[in-house]
Structure formats: C-alpha cells, structure tokens
Amino acid sequence: MTWRIVRKDCAQLWPLLTIVTVAQLANAAMWLALGPFREPRGLVTVASLFSGATMLGMAALVVAVVQQDVLPGVSQDWLVRPIRRSDLLRAKLTFMVLLVQGPALLADLAHGLAAGFAFRDVLIAGLSRSTLMVLVFDLPVFAIAAMTSTLVQVAASMLAMWVVVVAGVFVGILARAGAPPVFAGSGLQWMTPAFWSVLASVAAAVIIPLQYFRRATRRSRQLAVGAVLVAPMLSSSTWDSAFSVQRRLSANSATALPIAIEFDRSLGKDVAEPPSVSVNRVSLPLRVSGLPPESLVVNDRAEARIVDHEGTTLFRGRTTTTLGYGDDFVVRTAEGGDVRLHQRIALPGDVYARVRGRSVRLEIDYALTLFRLDAPMAIAAINGDQRSSALGRCQTKLDADGDEIELGCVSSGAAPTCVSITLEHPTTGQRNPPTGACDPDYSPYPAHFYPDALSQFGFAVPFRDRQRLAQYPVGGSQLGESTLIVKSYRPVAHFTRRLAVADIRLDE
C-alpha cells in the first residue's frame, strides 16, 4: 500500500520532482566547477543563490507530497478510503527520503567523486548531510505541511515563525540593554542553531504522528507555537551554563589539566601596544604554563573583577568590548611548556579613570579552549596539489596581484576553524611569520547541509608588502622552491581558570 501511494505521488509530482532533482545535480556541478579557489568569483554569488533556491525547491517538494493528501479538514477523500494512516505516513516519509533527499545524496556523491575523494569519504559526508537535513530541515517542513492545506499557508506560517523568533531575539537584546546573546561571536555560537534545530526536530517528531494518527490539528498548531516561543529563550541563558555544556562535550578534557595562567610581572610593559589604542586599555602580563606541544589555547571569554582594598567592586565585566576574538589572546606553541604574553583588557572610560592610579585586586575568570594539531600538511607554494586527512584536497596558486599565495581546499569533513600557515624556503631554512586564522566553532557534529556535503575554504598567505613597509624573509623570487606548512588545529578540551592578582596598579 505504501508503494502504491508513493507511485501516485510520483505521478502527480513528477514535474516538480524533475526540476528539483536537476537543480540538485546542477548545484553540485556548479560548486565542482568553482573548485577550491571558488573561481570565477562572480559565479560564487550565483551558486550561493542557486543553492538557496534548490533548498527552497526541496522544501516545496516536501510540502507538495505531504499536501497531496491534506491532513487538516474534514472533506479529504482519503479519510473515507481503506488507507492505513501508518501507510500514508510511511509513503510520505519514503518519498521524502528517497526522492527528495536521495538525489541530494547522489549529487553529493557525484561532486565528491569528481573532486577526487574516496567513495567511503564522500558517502560518509553525503549521508551525514542527508541525515542532518532530514532531521533539521525536511521533517520540520513536513510537520508544517501536515498542519496546513496549501503552499501559501506553509509560506505564511514559516514567515510568521521567523518574525516571532527574530522578535524574541530582539526582545532579549533589549532586555540585556543592547548586549548580544552571550555566546554570539564565540565558538559556542553553534548552540543557537543547534537548539533551534533540536527544537524543530522534536516538535516535528511530536506533530507528525499527532497529525497522521489523531488529526489533532489544533493541538499540533499549539505545539508549534509553543516551540516557536521557546526558540529565542536560549539567547537569555548565561555564559557559564552554556560553557559548562561545552566542557562536557570536550573530546579529551584531561589534556588541559596541567595548564595554568599566572600573572607575570617580569614580562614588563607591552611594547607592541601602539599608543593610539592604549586608551582605557590595560596590558596584563601573563604566563601560560603546562601547554602540550603543537597546541593552541583560545580565550573564549574572560570576565574581570576589580576590587579595591575595602572590598568594593569597582568593575565587573568582560575584558573586551567586541564580539569574537579580536581583543582576546590566542596562545600558540610548537614546543609546549610556557608561553608569556600580554592580555589586553578594555575598560569603560569612567572605570579606567577611577582605577588607573589605585592599587586594586584583579580577578579574571577565563573560559578557555585547548586545540591540538591535526596532521600538518606541506604543499608547494605555487601550483601545489596535496591531500591531507585534516584539510582534504588543497591547491595553491599566486593571486592576481602577485603579493599573496592563495590556498584553496575542498574537504569531505568540516572546515578547520583554527589554522596556522607558514611559508618556508627549505633550501635556506628561511620562514615567514605564520599567518593564522582562528574563528572557532565547537560544534560537536561536523555535518552541514549548505551548499552541499563538501566544505570549501581558503586562506591568503602574503609574501610581499605592496607598501614596502615590511620585508618578508621568503619573497617572490623563492616561491618556486618554497613550501606552505599548513597546520590545522581541532579543539580537544574546554576548561576554566581563575587568575587573581592581589595588588596591582593598572597604569603600571
């Protein structure tokens, strides 16, 4: 009976099914053509829009198949036919998995194999993407379609949901006096879409059986409204609670146990700090010890507390005013052991004016993440083509301006979030300063579904300063014999440390 219904739906929806299938294959072909360097650049925007349109097409197909046998209402013909509800549901799910997600998987496999990846790797990537997509995209769309009768109603419902969630997030921001959600711009920001996805999946998992077996449309809609109202609430959670969840997800928390942070007065003043940016800023000399070799520590968030000798709190707040990692420190070490550095702490102007000349107690609570090196990759600086388990397939070329090396990679896994690249001339042993990029994402699942199963990412490695203010040890003439050493790091432990300096004058 299930297959009879599937066949009927196919016969009804073959034009849309054909369009969406062709679009999925075209989407994969487009990203394959763009290659690791995403060229021509103009096509990237077109491809991105096309990927979005393809996903909309997939959503429309899911809606269409569900609404071939509309659930709300009392006038549907199927209600009086000897059709098992479970068969009807199974038929719709079968169509969704095989004919909506199936072509997506085929397109992913085709893209991966054409890009030179092993079948096993692309199959895992494709299945991961398809599974994720079914759970957090297809099923919620399915549930909305099951509560409505037309595509227009689905679109209106989705728009209304989006407006409510966005309004909820804005209300949260207003309630926090304009402050963004605590983990926005941090490696924890995956939690928001993950929470929404889990919420949508759970709501769908309840609503779909409710609709098919009880046709309880009112109750289903109430549930959906409830889920939408709950969605913005994550943004009002605290950093500590979110980071404690992240800590539990650490791959190997024991590796961070030896790491300590101490105030290191012997390091002296931060000579690298330009005077123009030092206003309201304090450079705190630190020694980070117990680091494992080839590791990297990212300061996810630091909360400072400044207390005077009478015990009065003069300041409590973050050590940076910007989102992300712009002002926070990243500790890098190849050898391991100790690293000494300055942490720049930005204070509000009035607080800085009040505390600068006074002896105070400074306490800082750090939320930190230890990254370990994945297998490093050495690739020829020009026209290189190399594979690595961590980065996938990478290629290099000289950029159009002739002052940077472009490194472009396509991976069947997730893109690395922290990378360090060094241009090295093996013959002379000369090395340029490492180029680093760290935009952490501590998501525990590597899969993504946009624009397809493969990850494409790239980095620019400068070797010539066009203003001639800086001179690189390895220059353009040596590129032919030079190599890029690419180190990618993965987070292994999330941990907290507290620094307490009993007596400090912040202007010294």
Add this chain to the structure above:
Amino acid sequence: MVVHADRLTKRFGRVDALRGLSFDVPESSTFALVGANGAGKTTTIKVLMNILEPTAGTATVLDTNTRALSLRELARIGYVSEHQDMPPRMTVSAYIDYLRPFYPTWDRALETDILSHFRLPPDRRIRDLSHGMRMKMGLVCALSFRPALLVLDEPLSGLDPLIRDEVLDRLRRQAGDMTILISSHELAEIETVTTHVAFLDSGRLLFQEALSDLAARVRFVRVSLQAAPSAPVHPPAEWLDVRVDEYMLSFIDTRFSERDLRAKVAAVVGTVAHIDVEPVDLRTIYTSLARAVRDGKASA
C-alpha cells in the same frame, strides 16, 4: 442494523451540532436524513464515517464502533459528498486506477458500466470536472466495489435535472444490493429511492419511520363544511398547515385514520359536508413539519 446511533452529541465550541441523536438504519434500506440547513445531517454523516469524533454518545456502522472503523469496514463503505476533496491534478482514470487495489471487491465490469453510464471523460483532470461530473466521479469510486453501505451527503445538490436523473437511475439500479444512507434537500427526487426517513431539526431527531408507514399515516385532508365555523378552530396537534376558508377546511393529518377522521373533524368544526383525502409527498410532509417545528406547533 447497519447503522446505529445512540445519543450522539457533537459540539463545535459553543454550538451544539448534534444533541443526543439516536436512530437506526435497517439493512438493505435506503435511509434518508432530512432536515433544514444546519440541522446536523452532514455532521451526523461525518461522525458516522469517523471523520469527526463525537463529543458524547456512540455509533456503530457495520457492527463496528465508528471510532474503531478499520480498513475492513472502510473497504465496504462507499461515501460521496458534495464537498469531497479528491486529488485535483489526477485524471479520472488515474484516480480510479489508484483506488481500485484498495478494495478487494472492486468490480471492473461494474466500473466500466458505471463509467459508460455517466460518460465521464477518463483523461480529464478532476479539477477540470464540473460539479456534476465530480459527483458522478465520486459515485464511480463509491459504487464500483459494491459497498455494503453507501453514504451520500447531499449527492444531488447543485446538479442539473439531467444529471440528477442519471445519478438516481444509477442508485435505483444498485439499491437492492446495499444499504444507502442519504442526506438531501432534494426530497421529491430521493423519495423515489427512499424506504426510510429521519427528520432532523437543530441536531435533534424529530422522528424516523419507514416511508411506507409515513405515507400511510400522513394525508392531505380537504373538508367541505355545511356552515362556516362560528368560533375559532382549535385543531389537534397532529393536524399541520391548518387552513380555514369560510366553508372549506384543509390540513395535513399526521395521524390519519379513515375510520376516525369524520368524527375528529366534526368535533373541531361542526357539521361536515364532504371530505377529500389525498396522499402527501415527502417534500410536503417535510415542509409542513418543518414549519410546525419552527413555529413551535409540533414535535412530530
């Protein structure tokens, strides 16, 4: 009984659509549910088909509680409604092809016979069918598997006379093989196929009766009087649509008895010159009764 309703109640918010409705549909009967708009006919049928859940009360169809109707029972029930959403993009033949395997008793010869009788265009999409053709389509899909029970919700509503005749002709041909439950306003037409009738008003059953019994006990009576009544006439409750015009009295007698009629009339209006008695059609019975109920003069 093929259908048994026991104190069915259905509430939509504050509106009571059905109020303790009880009735029985005997096997092989053609049972007409008759009532004004909003009387609860369609709600009753949707409850019987398990499309709506009753607020209270129970009903059985083919000896099965309607809340537990399974594939086995649904495969023996044909249902046609004026508001039946069939897949609009499917063609007539594609939809019949799709439905056929769901019914073990589907009779292809009968299907062909009905299709040719109704002259349905097999390649036309359902959305492109006229209202009349859609009703015919519904009947093809409901009759071809020789159902034990055929449920028809306003099947003649909005049909032109030609199509009505075709539909009724088809029903007549198969009426003996099954039980038919039909709700309709088209009383004159369904009278030709109906064996039993139930009158509904505001969710309540006024009465249910075999049409032959009803026809036997309801008569139109015209009385010629020897003298105009000297006082206002106070007719008994069973007389409906009572009209007095000088020497003429007319009414519908819902408890007609040839033996007692003259005495009964004389007791109300005095000396009687002549009495004419005529049978009454279902439509007249319904409208007289409905008017009386509306005016609070009768409770059947």
